[in-house]
Amino acid sequence: MSLVIDHVSQVDGQLDRLQLAKQPSIPSSPELHSASDDAQNHSSPGEVGPDLTRTLKLQAAIKTLSTASSSRALLPSQAILTTLEKAKALERSVSSSAEHDEYSAQEQELEWLLVSKAATQTYGLILNVLLEQTLPLSNDIGYWNEILGSYRYTGLYTIQTSPLRLWNWANDIYRDAWQRLGSIQSAGDQEVQEQWTISDRWRQFYGLVKDSVRDRSLADMQSRFLSPLTMSRMEARSKRKRLKNLRELSASGLGILMDEGMVFDIDDESSVSSRGRSTSQDEWRSVVAKSISLMETVLGNITMLELGASEFEETVFTNVDDDSRSMQHDSEDQPASQATRLRVRLQNVLQVHVPAHISASAGLIHQYGRPSPLVRYWLPGTVLFLSSSTLLRVIVSRKAEIITWLQEFGDTTIDFWNNWVLEPLKKVIGTIRHDEDSEIAIMSKESLQGDRASLERMVVDFAIDNADVSSGARLTDAEVADVRAKVREGDLTPVLRAYERDLRRPFMGTIKGDLIRALLIQIQKTKVDVEVAVGGIDNLLKSQELVFGFVGLTPGILVCIGVSRWLSSIFAGRRGRIRGGKQGSLIRTLRNIDRILTGSTPTSNGMLSYKDHGMLLCEVHVLRERAQRVIPGEIYNEFLEDVNDLIDLRTGVERQIQVAERIRWAYLKWLR
Structure with missing residues (x-):
């Protein structure tokens, strides 16, 4: 289980506990049927009994959104939307005679619980999206650090991006020439222009292109004093700065959602971050409404790179406070209509805000991240393409030799497998089974x-x-x-x-x-x-x-192991280097955690800021994923307890630093 799943499961459990504490007598399906029978027996002919079918469907929808009963702790957005659409179909129409068709208290609680469960699932979905988009940013920032850390890499980057620069320059010249041509044609004599031949038009366009090149060269005169390497380094610094800003905003948004969203502040042993607030049983609806507003605001402002982390946080809380005041002013609405409005806002978050955020983040990463593989590898690809005819001629001319070599290689491999692996293995098995034919003998027995x-x-x-x-x-x-x-x-x-x-x-x-x-x-x-x-x-x-049997088997086994490791390093090594080398090993992740904690600026109450907490959550997420592969199950449970202590803001920064040190020495055996 990941960090997000644990947190969402905890929030979902808190919702269940709030409902049990508030209405412990909400009937289950059999009790609803018995209540229906009692209502039919004691009701007068003019009275209408409760719609048990609608109540049962609401309970089924709530069960679908619950992490305890669902097969998947985090549901996809489409599944949440489908459940909300089913809830919309179950709504009652409110007419002018609403006093005769009011929602029962039980139905109101079920509708609010449905919205709360859907908000919890949406909350987990957004947290997961922010984590998945924040973690790769470190890889792209590391790429720009490599470019800026060596002039050799800077020169290589300049060569890689030179066709793209040339294309942009030619495209600017082309657009400028067409604009000038359009201006001349609109200002000139139409009769004279109609008499121009195609060569005259091309000659005029060619002259405009020359003028555009000359004007642009004069405008770019200052950049001529800068070398291409210097310009490439300036571009790399600018893109790295943008990516760092995006990472800070994403971390701030993640920290805000983890600290301020869906926080009911119920005593729980596994509670994750809390900032000391207390939520009574009557305030959980306002917490849900505030969390939905928080999710909307964070997703709407998290890709605004012109904002700093502090400005982003101030903007988010200002918008959330304004939205909360507007909801408080609308006090005439019934609780059921408020739940309906929140359900519509959740649907808007899932259908509009989440896809828009994913698209905007992908566009920013594409614009400021590392260049595409086509840009990075166009030079060797071009060399390979130009030399493909020569390689093809060499292959065709030596076709017979290559086929013979492949056949001999295959025969050698098969013979090695049979003679140095299978046969010694058969002898070892025969020795273990006391096969007389397999016994070593220098002379006959008689x-x-x-x-x-x-x-x-x-x-x-x-x-x-x-x-x-x-x-x-x-x-x-x-x-x-x-x-x-x-x-x-x-x-x-x-x-x-x-x-x-x-x-x-x-x-x-x-x-x-x-x-x-x-x-x-x-x-x-x-x-x-x-x-x-x-x-x-x-x-x-x-x-x-x-012993001699195993000695004879050992060379073949060693050769097979060496070849298999070599092949695995070829085919699976790149992905392993991306995951292991780029994101770092466990020790490197702990180093990043310690760096975040020691370099943070605590708030007035000694806690981490939202940005630092978001960065810490990203590193802890990587630490948990990597530690799960190397730490045994029983010890991994103890490791999770220490990790929960590490991300618990209530303990303060000093205590978190001590927990990080405890993790380092307690699990040193698996961190090497």
Whole structure:
């Protein structure tokens, strides 16, 4: 929810509380039906019962305009106008026999409540319009600050606007020449002019153009002593001054409406600005009437740039006071007719004043704001247009190469996605699910077992053969089992003894002994030892298989993230820079708030002026919108409490400065 929605919801709730306190017995629909039955039972034949259908329709219209029951807190202007038109259709005609057709007290309250609800919705609509039109002015003022802050930007602006200056100059010359030609034709002889040929007329017009150029050059002689850069800077200063004046007027109007409009001054925990007035239950109608007059006056004078902020405020309050006195003098009107008159004024505000203000503000921004994109980018657009034929020839001549490059780029992208993203991702998923096909293995599972069994058989056979040769007796089963057990533990004593014996006489051991056989058995033993070591490494890799899977997936993911961020910065970066860079970050917004508070000139009672309060509301609106994206929900509610304290005028400027400092340190984590 925005600042305007919160304020309008509060005003709407105050209206409901006033009605409940004033007439707690206003019946709902079922009670109205029961009242109708009682009236029909107890009324005489000559009496006419109340128009329950009209009352029900008025209640339905009031419900449509209520922020609590409507799906949208702020209704569009067309919806408000439609509801007011329906209320107009429900009006009773007042004839000469009005004493026999008077409004009931209940209907009068409903009509006033309808007008008050419509005034509240119109009030929120105008506040929203002023906020939306005031905030972009800072961007345009910042543009002129950049132009004036650098001669390079000033020169660029001069080049950008040179065609427009030339066009205005040529247009002035053309109009002046035509005026002179018309004066000559009106003062000359008609018969002689009829005999002129087309060439004579063009020759005369061309001479008038030369005279106009010469006269204008003499008139602009003083400006010749100024360089184009100086003239551009003077123009930029003038437009910046106009925009600042418009922003001050808009801020003053916003502050006046927030401080003086629809202020019933009912005790409320979430009350936004109040200047110490008290509104009784019998005065709420005058508050509504004054607020409608205030909206009309503010919208009618807010685009008058010749007024300063103080003059604008004085004009607004003078007109509102005059309008209030004129309404007080008209005391013979009934309350119902006053409500009708206010309804008509609301319709006039929505149909005339609001569109006129939007159109006038847009015209001023177009006149004094930054130049249009056509003016700013005509030079590169012209260069691109003039070189388009050359670019087209280059593209056509290298069409095959470009198509091949695009195809290879597409194939490379697809292969990268498949080989470096999808495949590693599948392996990681298979590892998590203990897929046997995905396990890392340097050697097969049965390789080590086969080599160990082979080594065991080789050593046992060698021990049996050597025992027969040396002692002539065969090894027993117990001895063979002992040899097998030692081989499993890596003990090759029988083989090593024979190997040591044959090494004493290597030649004879090779021919008659078992030197080669012992050597081959030791090679098999070395092979088994290597496989055991590799098996340990294999087990280590299997225990860290998930880590290696993520390591293989990381390069592809990093490349994808980098490319996506690069693309997002290209396509969405400009809009982000406009919103973030131009309006500022949260810290910059807080800096603007602190600057407004510390640089303000408080009133006699220590409160902010209307202009400063309007500027503060604009910055707080930006702060709330930006903080909602980064601050968590529960903490954001606390943030809103501090923001409400920040814009509460009753606390005074010194207290508001302290609140701004509290916001700065309390939410530092999300403001970085």
